[in-house]
Amino acid sequence: MSIIEKALAKQQQSSTSKSQQTQTNAEPETSTTPNTKAVTDDKATLIIDKASLEERGYLIDNGTRKSIKDEFRQIKRKLLNNAFGNVSKTLHHSNLIMVSSAKPNEGKTFVAINLALSIALEQDKTVLLIDADVLRPSVSRELGINENPGIIDYLSGQSEQVSNIIYNTDIDKLKLIPAGKPHHLSNELLASEKMANFANELANRYPDRIVIFDCPPLIGVTETLVLANLMGQALIVVEESKSSIADIKAATEHLNEDLALGLVLNKAIRSHKDLYGYYGYGYGTKD
Template sequence: MNSIEKALQKQQKEAEAQNKNQGVQPPIANEPVQAESSIEKAQAQTIPEQTAQEQVTSQKVTRAKTPVSDGIVSNTQIEIDLDMLAKKGFVSTDSNRQVINEEYRVIKRKLLDNAFGPLSKSLNNSNVIMVTSSRQGEGKTFTAINLALSIALEQDKTVLLVDADVLRPNVMRTLELKNEQGLMEYLLGDKENISEVMCRTNLDNLRIISAGKSHHLSAELLASERMFDAVEEFANRYPDRIVIVDTPPLLGINETAILANLAGQALVVTEEFKTKLFDVENAVKHLNPEMAIGFVVNKTEQVNLEGGGYGYYYGGAN
């Protein structure tokens, strides 16, 4: 045995003895032992392992920064019973139902002009429209669904309907569909990407995000940065998309006013002979003054000359 072989054998025995003392399994026979360099040892000593709390925090930060792209929409598809909705007085694909269709054609035309016309340059997220009311029961969900259906009938526009009234979700109930995983699951981080809770429908141009499960911090989550990121993505990813957000009423729920800072337009629904002017004035004070604000009078029997029917009409925008 020459001196080189002796030196290698000695080095191997020393390494085995060191590993044995440290509780490390010896290498497989005939496999060369690679000693750590002094730099690698120094790095291992100076970089401590993450604590369990730090690991959790790191995971949360990573999740919060995950893109909310809806480039790949969930495989879930829901079937909207259009005949059932038509019988309930909603916008219909039936050309014989001219009254309600014409009324919402008038409403959406102004909103689309605001979203994509000259005014859009002065609005933040001009294609995001929050549909709200001063108090519950004035018809905001009815209006939001009708508006979504009407825009979905456009040839060159797509529409996303988001049920953000997580305290009292009503979109899926009105459509007689199950309110399963939705916005809340995304805001809680149960779903990494917003596309996982975005459902296709049997209307090619319509997508829906339901409210999802209830949560005791639902109001706070609506005001979270994750919600802000989602709305920003909705507004900017697709230039031809309108986003309709059914939000909680403005009075008594502070988070709705926060959502108002994310939308470029607000449609305030009032009920004829029920909504008080005092409530409407207070509700508008909660909105961003830089928004385009319009009004819909619901359950009215006044003839809408511009739309050709009665029931719902657009009150104008600032």
């Protein structure tokens, strides 16, 4: 039985009990700021539209959607263990985590943002969220902030300093690198040597920081595999009704064997709008 099949079986067993879990740890209160749009001048603190995030089912909910928080907590614990625990020694760039999926629109951005929020709100770790889905960027839009120069501007040389494209947000421990201005070579830039050097720098200069990359899908975008080679961990989002096991296998079979690979089954845009949660985690062999 493959990791994916085992994971599916495990998920099926646990999905009922998970939905009945109650939350035991209180979340820190998050204040809802007025819906102010971010100013675009250099290095302004970006104001995240928390009320709108809450409305759309994101983690910022001041205590109402307990199960989704629990599920993200579980995912987060695994990722943090891999990033900083014993396993980290066996991973290259253990603090760099990509979020991808087989196909578009399976919930990558939703998962990437929720994870970033979950870590930033509950842990003493700083999180850097990078919108690396440069052809279909949506992190800034989802967070309710204006577009700002980002990773594409840095990779294309428009923005020279990394510090120019890393933004503070009004969530203390959450930093953001937006996608930036559209560029005709966006995907190629993602697969460039400059990107590899940038990933090295992020991993080495900020070893105690979690870096989450919201990536393009794996099927049909070859650069995503190149990006995957720069990461220590990958989280593959699977929309239950969209990707078959064959799709998931096709999407993951070329991933680097050393990557810590996790799967998230997301029941996106369905009646319950809930995340079923994390149901598999494996290393190495994917068959």
